[in-house]
Amino acid sequence: MNIAILGFGTVGSGIYEILKNNKEAIAKRVGEEITVKYILDIRDFSSHEDAHLFTNDYNVILNDSSVDVVAEVIGGVEPSMTFTREALAAGKHVVTSNKELVATHGDELFKIANENGKAYLFEAAVGGGIPLIRPLYNCLAANNIKKIIGVLNGTTNYILTEMITKGRDFDSALKSAQENGYAERDPSADIEGKDTARKISILTSLLYGSRVDCRHIETEGITNITMEDVKYAEAAGCDIKLIGYGELENSKVFARVSPMFISKHSPISCAMGVYNAVLANGDSVGNVLFYGQGAGKLPTASAVLGDIIDIARHKNVSMSWNSENSDSYLSDEDVKTGAFVRIAESSDISFSEKYPSAISLEAHTSSEKAYIIPSMTESEFKKLSCIKKIRCENNFKPSIG
């Protein structure tokens, strides 16, 4: 089977490298060789050992009927969208790691793929190398997945882990992430939660069957998390993590991105540093966790190749969702959350009356009080007036020690 790689960046060169190193083992498993016939990149690779594979003319690929699968690993919406549409129309399967494109135009592309009898697969778009899309869509298909809690962004998890384990403040931890290549020079898409929003959009869309638009996903990043918050979390037996959260109930869906207190006893707390983890709760299977490297050259390329191998083996693979169904969102009144709050000491009295179930944490300064409130509505949480508020799981009970 012949493939073309669009974009010879991190992921594209990873695909090339794995196919080169594991060519025979993969051929043995699949029953045929997977061969890179073209690599599309506008840069000059004339001194590359496989220079003859490179082209900057996409039409060469489109017009070659021996190319069965196109791996779009350019990222961003354009030219990826046009390239993908053209490849599907030319009767080629497309696999991708492009979370932005899948989150924003997945439904259109699934439709075009379906009309052409081809696959548009995206295992690598969420959780990097972690098998996630296929297990959720296939293995757990007998379940109604009710809840999904994901650490989906390695950059922010690295920053938070540095703050938690090394006592570094946010700015210093971000700098360390940049120095180690875990954060971009402009880290805003990561630290403001946009990357996580795209990923939870994909997961909830897949489980819900209709597009969950990022514009409906309340998105808060980690830029306001301080060492004070990290210490309060520690005192409550928790770590702070940036969580992509999804809930499905009575044919309605809810998705949110925000920092959350996560108990150290939760299996999801095993995701430290750049690792990702996703916990799904199904009505039959209960809690299931998937954990691994959510980014990086070879892990992401491994997932793209998993899609390519699936096409080689099974031809008629598909996983998809429909266009958005606009009245299908749970309202802020229907969703419950736990809350950590820091309030000024003076505002204490009315607060305790309003939330008699609030659990007091030892305050770090004399001018404030800190509480965990096990459960309230999203709507109440948003209206809370306080120094700082961070969500916890609903019905959260801190292990104070």
Next chain:
Amino acid sequence: MNIAILGFGTVGSGIYEILKNNKEAIAKRVGEEITVKYILDIRDFSSHEDAHLFTNDYNVILNDSSVDVVAEVIGGVEPSMTFTREALAAGKHVVTSNKELVATHGDELFKIANENGKAYLFEAAVGGGIPLIRPLYNCLAANNIKKIIGVLNGTTNYILTEMITKGRDFDSALKSAQENGYAERDPSADIEGKDTARKISILTSLLYGSRVDCRHIETEGITNITMEDVKYAEAAGCDIKLIGYGELENSKVFARVSPMFISKHSPISCAMGVYNAVLANGDSVGNVLFYGQGAGKLPTASAVLGDIIDIARHKNVSMSWNSENSDSYLSDEDVKTGAFVRIAESSDISFSEKYPSAISLEAHTSSEKAYIIPSMTESEFKKLSCIKKIRCENNFKPSIG
């Protein structure tokens, strides 16, 4: 699509229940209804609300060409083997939760399935509801999986968790497992490691491509684990877990079942109580973990239904391995392991000379000494003469605190 359930025990009734409760949701996802047409059981279910589905004559099912898939959830080798062979020969797909049959006769049944153009699928045979077989076989197919470490038996993990968290000795913990329905009256297959051996046999066979016979799997259970050992593990920053271990290297394979010291920092340590977890290390993806309920009515039925839904969606699904390739096993000289050892104080001098890298643990009695030796061969480990020895991961460094 019509299915027949063979055996209306725990798993069989779970399949029936999920299909009843989630019928519409599943039909929406799959594109067609999945209908139970027969349930085979020799017991009397004449007062069951769906009594008309029950039969004790397997020929009725074999001769009904409208039955597409047979779910064999009887367990054991016979009559499951005969039933499976007959169903495949009659042109029906077979899905199963029967680890014993898959581990011992999987290769023959894959061959028969292949000859008849049908699937023989077994997602439920390892790790209960956890998506495991498909992610390893499909999503990670571009990887050479080098190592697999699995907590694969809920009964033994429950017993060890009771010992670790409640300080109960083995007998008392086993009794608690029996009282809570987590251990059978005759618990030998679980506590002696046979169940785990079948499961690691299936996982390594799948990854290796040839049958790894249980007879080649060194199998040690947990019956010799004492509270002393648990305390030493604690002091080394570890829990003791019964581990199904597999290693693949240079076209050779190794599998073993034994108790191991597992660091509390390892993601696999998140598996407590009846939960299972499997950590796989691939050459591209790095470490990936799968976690969830490894047994139980609905989780296991969820996995069986995942296989049925995959057949409904994709028709030509297959995953298999070949008959055993007898010279393909790594020898005990080629496999490395870490070791925890308790030795009599008198034997100390020669021991320290032989293992200068040994790390001393504080002894619990004056008559013995205890060490962690980071690395030795399997062969050396087996020859160690001491009061007690328990394996650790190779190159293990204890966090002594």
